[in-house]
Every structure is written in C-alpha cells, then in structure tokens.
Amino acid sequence: MVDAVVTVFLEKLLNALEEEGRVLFDFREQFERLRDELRLMQSFLKDAERLKRKNETLRTVMIGLRELIYEAEDILADCKVQSEGSQDISGWYAVCFYPTNLPFKYQTGKRLREINEKITRIKQNIPSFLGVPILSQAEIADSRNLPVDRWSSSVFDHSQVVGIEGDTRKVKNWLLEAKDGILAIGVVGMGGVGKTTLAQVVFNDREMEARFERRMWVSVTGTPNEKRILRSMLRNLGDMNVGDDCGELLRKINQYLLGKRFLLVMDDVGENTNTWWRKISDGLPKGNGSSIIITTRTKEVATMMGVEEERTHRPKVLSKDDSWLLFRNVAFAANGGICTSSELENIGREIVHKCGGLPLAIKAAGGMMLYQQPYYHDWKRIADHFRDELAEEDGSVMASLELSYEELPSHLKSCFLCLSLYPEDCEITKEQLIHWWIAEGFVPLRRGRLSTEAGEDCFSGLTNRCLIEVVEKSYTGAIQTCKIHDMVRDLVIKKAEDDAFSGPTTASCRHLGIEGDIDRKYDMPNQKLRALLSTIKTGEVNKVASSNAKKFCDCRYLRVLDISKTIFDKSLTGLLDHIGFLQHLTYLSLSNTHPLTEVPPALEELRNLQVLDLSYCQNLKMLPSYVTTFEKLTVLDVSHCGSLRYLPKGLGSLSNLQILLGFKPAKSNQLEGCRIAELRSLTKLRRLGLQLTQGDEIGDNDDNVLVGLRGLQFLVISCFDSHGDDLIPKLDKLSPPQQLHELSLRFYPGKMNPGWLNPFSLPILRYLSISSGNLTNMSQRFWGDGDNTWKIEGLMLESLSDLGMEWSMVQQVMPRLRIVNVSWCPDLDSFPIEDVGFRGGVWKKGERPS
The missing domain is CATH 3.40.50.300 (P-loop containing nucleotide triphosphate hydrolases)
Structure with missing residues (x-):
C-alpha cells in the first residue's frame, strides 16, 4: 500500500512545511526535495501497487520505498518534538544552536540526504516496469486538492436482502414444526x-x-x-x-x-x-x-x-434478475437504485455476471461502482480489471474483494488495513476506528473539514463499499458497531501482512492488537510499532502483567496506545509513570481499565495528544490541570466516570476540541474546577455531554453559553444522581443552540420538560431521546402551533413511567416522524405496535422492544 503510505506522509509533510520553517528549520530543503519527488511518483504508484503481485522485482522495490517513507515520517515527527522541546530553552532556533541537539541535526540531515537519493533512483526505475513516463511537475496536482469521496454518509440500507424469501419461509416452517x-x-x-x-x-x-x-x-x-x-x-x-x-x-x-x-x-x-x-x-x-x-x-x-x-x-446463488436488482440497489443507491444509462447497465450486467450470483461479490462490486463516476470508460476499465482478477483469484468473491481494495482511494486503504488487527467475528466500535485513523493521520483534512467529521466520511466510505458490515445502530440509524465478513478478513489480513502493516509476528509489524493475556508472544520493544490497541471481544477483558506493560513505553514511535478493557495484575503505575517517553503519542485510551484512580504526572509530557479517552473509569476522581495544556486535543471523553468531581479550570483554552463527553462542571466553591462559562470559547465543539447534579453547577450568567456554540450538533444532558430543587429552574435557562441536530435528555428531575424544549427554540432538531427521570407531561410550547411544528424524524422515549402523551398529538406536532422507539412507558396513550411508513421499531404502551 505504498500509495497510501505516500499519501499520508505527504499530508503531514505539507502541513509541516506551511509552518514557516519553525518545525523543520534547515532540513526544509531536504524535505521540499522529498515532497517534490513523491508528488512526481504519485501518478504511477497506484498502478505499481496493482502490478507488484505479478512482478517480484517491482514488489521488492515497492517494499523498499515503503520503508523509506516510514523512516522519513519518523524523522519528521522527531523534528517536531525537538522543535517543541527547544521552545522552552531559547526559541525555535535552538534546534540548530542548542549544543545537545547538534548530533540530532547532523544525523537527521545525513539520513534525509540518503533517503532522497534512494527515492530518486526508485522514481527513475519504476516507470520502466509500468511502461509509463514520469509526468512533469506542472502536470502534478496538489495532493490536497484531489477530489474527495462522492458520498460522505450512508446512502443505502445495509440490511436489505434480495431473493431469499423462499429460503426464509422454508427454514421458518421447519422451526415452527x-x-x-x-x-x-x-x-x-x-x-x-x-x-x-x-x-x-x-x-x-x-x-x-x-x-x-x-x-x-x-x-x-x-x-x-x-x-x-x-x-x-x-x-x-x-x-x-x-x-x-x-x-x-x-x-x-x-x-x-x-x-x-x-x-x-x-x-x-x-x-x-x-x-x-x-x-x-x-x-x-x-x-x-x-x-x-x-x-x-x-x-x-x-x-x-x-x-x-x-x-x-443449501442456498442457491441468486438468479440473474435478483443479482442485477441487488447490484443496482447498491451501485445506484444515490438514485434510488435506478440506472438511467443503457451503456452503464450493459457494463453493470457484465460485472454482475462475473460475480456468479454470490451476494457478497455482488455487494462488493456494487459498492465499488457507487464511487465511480458515471462514465462509460471508467466503468469499462473496472470490468476489464475484474476479468484480470478472475484469472488470478480462486472464485468471484475474492476477485471482487481484491478489486474493491485496489480501487480504494489511498487514504481508505490505510483505514481498511486497520481491520486486520481484530479477531474473527469481533464487533468493532466505530469510535475506536475513527480515533485511530485521526491519530495516525490516515484521515485527509481537506476543504477545511474537522478531523472527526472527516473520520466519519472515511467510515462511510468503507460501509458504502460493503467492506464493513453493520452490527448495531442507534435509534437514529447511526452505526455504532460493525464487523467484517470472514472472507473480507482473509483479504485484509493478507494485504496487511504483505505490507508489514500488521502480522503474526511483533518484530517488524507496525500495528498490533491486544487480545486476552499479554505474555511473551508480544515481543517488545519494536521500534517500528505505530499502534498498540485493545481488540478484545465484547464482554471480555485483557489481563496484563505490570512488568510487561512497562515495555510498551520502549516503543518510541508509538502514535496510538489503546489499553481499554484491561486489568493489570498490580497497578497501572509501571506503565503510566514511564508513558512520558512516548513523545509521538496522539491517541491514548485508558477506558475501562483497572485499577485507575488517578492520572499520573508523566502524562504531562504528551503534548501531541489529539484523543484522550478515560471513559468508564469509575474510580477516577480528578483530571489533572495539565490536561488544559494539550493544545492539539480534539477528543476528550470522561463519560461514565462516576467518581469524577469536576474537570480542571482552563479547559476553555482547548480551542481544537471537537468532542467533549462527560463534562462535569465545578460548583461555585470549587475554585480549581471548570465552569460552564468556559465552554463559550470551544467554537469547534460538535458533540457535548453534560453531567449535572445540582443547580450550583450552572452560573447566573451561563444562560447563553450553549446558544453561542453554533457548530454544536449533538448534545447529551444527564442529571443522574441529581439532588436539590434548584437544578430544574437553572437548567430551564440553559438553552441549546438553535442549530442542534440531536438531543438526548437523561434522568431529568422535573415534572415538566425544560422551557427551551420546543420547536420554536430548536427549529431544526432531527432526533430527540428522553430516558428515565420524573417527566409527567409536556408544556404547551412543546406542542408548537399551527405554523410551527417539530422537524423531528426520530423519537425515543424510554423508562418514563409517569409520562402521559397521546399518539395523535405526537403525529400532529411531528409530521416528519419516521422512527419511534418506545419502551417502559406505560402511560403513553394509543401508541401503535406498527404503523405503515415507519422505519425502525414502534411499540404500544408498556411493551419492551427486543
């Protein structure tokens, strides 16, 4: 996947070169030369990737190029760390003049020159293998201006099936007998x-x-x-x-x-x-x-x-008509599954015929074509490549999957290979994947997109191509967990091992999954290791000896460390006291680890952190104040930390935060804690989870804080374990922004809904979830008027034993409603079991959905 490695490195290098030499100093000339050479190579790297399987010499050359790029990326990372560390001494120029850095300067310059010379030779030789000329500099587009995927969200229903109605009835009849x-x-x-x-x-x-x-x-x-x-x-x-x-x-x-x-x-x-x-x-x-x-x-x-x-x-392969129906449902999903071009239909039917009626092959082919421009020559090229793959692969499924991988954009190849770490039939959380991709720079940040939003785009890119299977969705339809088909897993493991992305041995691979007990098979340290992640299955835990955990910190180029769901035999001290040595770490997850009672001082050295996940650490009482110095932090998750008193004062300085979950504001007498008012400066915030227990946590001047967060899309307000009657009137004034897309209200203590929960204050709200609490009825403003109704499409009501609400009123005030999920609400009146036109579950009062 050299084209993917080059793309990721160029993204990082171009961003670094824009920093006016502060990071690279006098290595700039060498890095610029490296940038220019790699840009020239990008035009034929993808073809080289496809052909290397047939040419062992080309394969060897590409492996050598890949290793050079990885080394250059490590050098770039070292330059950044050296530069940031020198600022505390005598300014950015200390990289050059501070005595202790002179050996670093000499060795780095020497190694960069050697890398450039080798890459130049490779650039001159590769075209001869491919039979294509090197393009001129003027013909090479800036890599950051390359087109992004056409679809940045799910465009078809992944649960749809075709042609198995008879099979289903047959098996059901057996079961009923x-x-x-x-x-x-x-x-x-x-x-x-x-x-x-x-x-x-x-x-x-x-x-x-x-x-x-x-x-x-x-x-x-x-x-x-x-x-x-x-x-x-x-x-x-x-x-x-x-x-x-x-x-x-x-x-x-x-x-x-x-x-x-x-x-x-x-x-x-x-x-x-x-x-x-x-x-x-x-x-x-x-x-x-x-x-x-x-x-x-x-x-x-x-x-x-x-x-x-x-x-x-014995299921039969799909018929010719059912095969075409399944293919066009995927390939033309953006057009409602309808193909309007006879030329594309002819080529599409040719591709479908080659899939041999196997649904997995058909869906993979359809997902691949969904992302092709609707031009005859583009589709014909894919059909011809499919014929070539069939000649090499054993069966149409693997040929379809192989071609789907080769047709992925470079950045999605890196994202796809991450799936190789997970064990068979493992349920994978979307959040872990996206955080990992962000931390390693796999997510291209083009057109000003925030990293978390770009990460969601990458996830959709793989699901729409049918390379990821959906396991669990929220009531809104948002994917929460996923997995991969065993044949897709066979492919991704093969690709990952070929490219030393991951593999059965730990000595040379760059990404490693932790599953079960950590023992001698995890050969540490591995200086090439970039990511070490918990890949344990749902309901299971890792067990790590503290002596082994210390070895993690010897992998100095580690970017990602996720040791969630882990039990340590003694304590976490052995690992966390040395974690400051991991200067390149950008993603740290200690979620649901035991025992974690405090975050040690050594973490203060991790100034490159972008994602910090401490969720489900029930014994964690304080978050250290130095967290407010992590200027690059985009995700901070301290949700479900029941013992957490408050977050530290100064959190408002983290201007890059996009996701903040589990925010526990300080009371007026907790002077070292963060108040709600500080959220005002977090203008990039997209997701916010508030944990409120009493009115003193909301200041008199906090009324307009959330309203000012115009980019906020998802808000959770939880009042679990709340006490005191003063919280209700204070919360009544804490209005969310009008642009809010989704709201979740949990354990609300009032009998009547907050005053701002109405279609006038939240005119574009699409999803509303209310669970637990004391609600008995809704205010008059909640029901709007003839001219102002809710835009809500999805509604979830759960464990609201005293809430009275009539279905006819809901239908009247929420005309766009299409998803209703209700459970443990016995006083709801006339809610239907099923209703034509609704997607998802709809249950009448008192019934619990499966």
Missing part, C-alpha cells in the same frame, strides 16, 4: 453465498421472536474455543460472566434455558467440532420445540452436529 428434543437445522454452502444473511433474517423475524423465549447468536468463525462460545451464549442471555470454568458456565446456561423454548444459531462453524459441540449439546435442556441453526461450508460439519439430510438447506 419442531416439538420434541432439539431440532438441528443446517444451512450449508460456499463462502459468500448468503448463509449468515439467511440465518439473520430468520433469527430477527417477528414470528420467531414470538415463538422463542430465548434466542442466542454465536459466531464460531475460525478455530472453535469452547470457553468463548459459552461466554457468548451467556451474554445473549443477559449474563456478562467472564468465568474460566466451562462446566460452571454450561450449568448457568442450562438454568437460564430450563423450561424455555430457545433458538440457538451457531454461525460459520468450521472443522474440529466434535468434542466441544458434544459437551455443549449434552448440557442443553431438551424439548419444548427448541431449535439450533448451524451455518457451515461443509456438510460433514453439519452432520457431526446432528443435522439430518431432510433438515439441511
């Missing part, structure tokens, strides 16, 4: 044929929800792990047990299921099933029409797990 014992159903077929999709449709079917009292979905992908499978089953039953005794785990499962009719899906089961499956199946209660669905690629596995031939379903 089950009576004695446990019915075993097998869904058997090749990779990418849609086995998991079929099982998901049946699993989530409302008729199946009503029939089965307990439902469990377990992804067995890869080498089966009995303990992990049992834990997953328990999590489906609402038990987060992380015990190690398989017998005890199975006994718990039996207790939950005893006397209940249950449905268990064992998805993507591979070989070596006999021993572990016999133990689990013997421990499950029998009868009541309970059933098991097994998806697998081999009939032998299904037979071994008790599936009889008459209960084995």
